[in-house]
Amino acid sequence: xxxxxxxxxxxxxxxxxxxxxxxxxxxxxxxxxxxxxxxxxxxxxxxxxxxxxxxxxxxxxxxxxxxxxxxxxxxxxxxxxxxxx
Amino acid sequence: xxxxxxxxxxxxxxxxxxxxxxxxxxxxxxxxxxxxxxxxxxxxxxxxxxxxxxxxxxxxxxxxxxxxxxxxxxxxxxxxxxxxxxxxxxxxxxxxxxxxxxxxxxxxxxxxxxxxxxxxxxxxxxxxxxxxxxxxxxxxxxxxxxxxxxxxxxxxxxxxxxxxxxxxxxxxxxxxxxxxxxxxxxxxxxxxxxxxxxxxxxxxxxxxxxxxxxxxxxxxxxxxxxxxxx
Numbered sequence: 001x002x003x004x005x006x007x008x009x010x011x012x013x014x015x016x017x018x019x020x021x022x023x024x025x026x027x028x029x030x031x032x033x034x035x036x037x038x039x040x041x042x043x044x045x046x047x048x049x050x051x052x053x054x055x056x057x058x059x060x061x062x063x064x065x066x067x068x069x070x071x072x073x074x075x076x077x078x079x080x081x082x083x084x085x
Numbered sequence: 086x087x088x089x090x091x092x093x094x095x096x097x098x099x100x101x102x103x104x105x106x107x108x109x110x111x112x113x114x115x116x117x118x119x120x121x122x123x124x125x126x127x128x129x130x131x132x133x134x135x136x137x138x139x140x141x142x143x144x145x146x147x148x149x150x151x152x153x154x155x156x157x158x159x160x161x162x163x164x165x166x167x168x169x170x171x172x173x174x175x176x177x178x179x180x181x182x183x184x185x186x187x188x189x190x191x192x193x194x195x196x197x198x199x200x201x202x203x204x205x206x207x208x209x210x211x212x213x214x215x216x217x218x219x220x221x222x223x224x225x226x227x228x229x230x231x232x233x234x235x236x237x238x239x240x241x242x243x244x245x246x247x248x249x250x251x252x253x254x255x256x257x258x259x260x261x262x263x264x265x266x267x268x269x270x271x272x273x274x275x276x277x278x279x280x281x282x283x284x285x286x287x288x289x290x291x292x293x294x295x296x297x298x299x300x301x302x303x304x305x306x307x308x309x310x311x312x313x314x315x
Contacts, residue, residue: 012188016233017267019193043142068150071143071179073186074233 001050004057007080010070011042044080045069054082086310088114089127091157091173093148098134098170101290105306106131109293112310119151129166129309130157132173134226134288144187144229145175154180166210166309167282171227174274174284183275183284184242185234187227191267195228199298200265202250202273202287203257209249209280214308220257221250221301223287225265230286232268232275239269250274250285 012018020041028036047064051057058079070077088106092099099116106114106129115125119137124130137148148154154176161167161182169177177183190196201222204215215221234242242248250273254263259271266286274285289302 016188017191017231019189019191019267023193068146069142071146071186073178073235073238074188 001052003048003050003085004054005083005085006047006049006057006061007082008045008047008061008065008069008077009042009080010045010065010075010077011040013074013076016074042075048085054084058082086112086129087125087127088112088129088131089117089124090114090131090133091119091153092116092133093119093135093137093151093176095137095139096133096135096172098172098288098290101288102131102133102170105290105293105302109303110306110310117153119148119153121153122156124153124156124160130160130168132157132167132169132176133290134171134173137172137176140229143179144172145177145179148172148176149180158182161277161282164279164281166312168211168305168309169282169284170288170290171225171230171286174286175229177282177284182282183277184238184247185232185272185275187229187286188231188233189229190227190231190265195226196230196265197224197226198265199224200273200287201253201255201263202285203253203259205248205251206246206276206280208246209276209283210309210312211283211305212249212308213312214304218257220253221292221304222299223289223292223302224298225287227266227286230266230268232272232286234269242272242275243270245278247275247278248272249276249283250287
């Protein structure tokens with residue numbers, strides 16, 4: 001078994017109202033970042049786990065996302081990286 | 086009729102729910118610790134308000150995996166009455182006992198205020214003594230109460246009459262201004278298909294006496310008592 005650090009991004013599902021993201025986008029516009037079209041505020045999790053290989057570590061974290069880490073009604077997730085630790 | 090009020094770490098409305106059962110209805114009530122596997126013969130289950138597990142990850146996301154939730158789900162599956170109030174509503178949605186999810190209020194602020202809700206469905210165990218269109222005033226106290234579902238589920242929720250309460254103005258109209266947290270279709274509470282499980286963001290257990298500003302919450306508890314005795 002190898003130790004892995006798996007990073008996950010969880011963001012509000014596209015199309016759903018994201019008031020936090022909108023508030024941040026408004027603040028960026030106020031600061032002069034006029035090119036910003038949208039902001040999505042979500043969560044970044046780093047899972048430290050052991051697995052036989054990187055693919056198994058990722059598969060395990062995907063299962064965690066489906067069952068606990070992300071809400072299937074309101075959130076999308078993506079694996080941001082799998083590193084040995 | 087015995088009430089079981091589930092206490093999660095961070096629940097803070099469990100005592101109010103006990104009060105509703107014992108003082109308002111004159112029925113026995115026990116608190117059920119979330120790590121228990123035993124509903125202790127309770128006929129009615131209340132998932133109370135609060136901040137279970139500090140709202141870590143998402144409100145209700147971790148509480149739904151508490152050991153007792155397996156028993157609560159079985160009770161609900163068997164037709165036993167369950168109500169999820171505020172954080173309890175969030176937990177019930179996370180657990181899949183009710184459709185949808187509760188997201189951050191559209192205005193981002195925590196809202197603590199009285200609201201008016203309209204009874205949309207009287208075929209539930211918790212609204213059987215209400216009449217359709219009845220207006221109830223109750224407090225809300227939440228930061229994450231914006232009811233959300235995907236469009237396909239929304240069609241089912243509306244089509245099958247699963248909406249039990251909507252935020253309305255004093256005239257009973259579901260206006261945008263009355264929709265304080267930005268919920269889809271002004272939805273304040275929903276039920277499951279069988280009508281034994283109801284969840285809502287407003288607090289009926291904090292509206293039991295005119296001295297506290299409203300006694301409109303009583304009818305929910307009286308309904309479940311009448312339904313069980315019927």
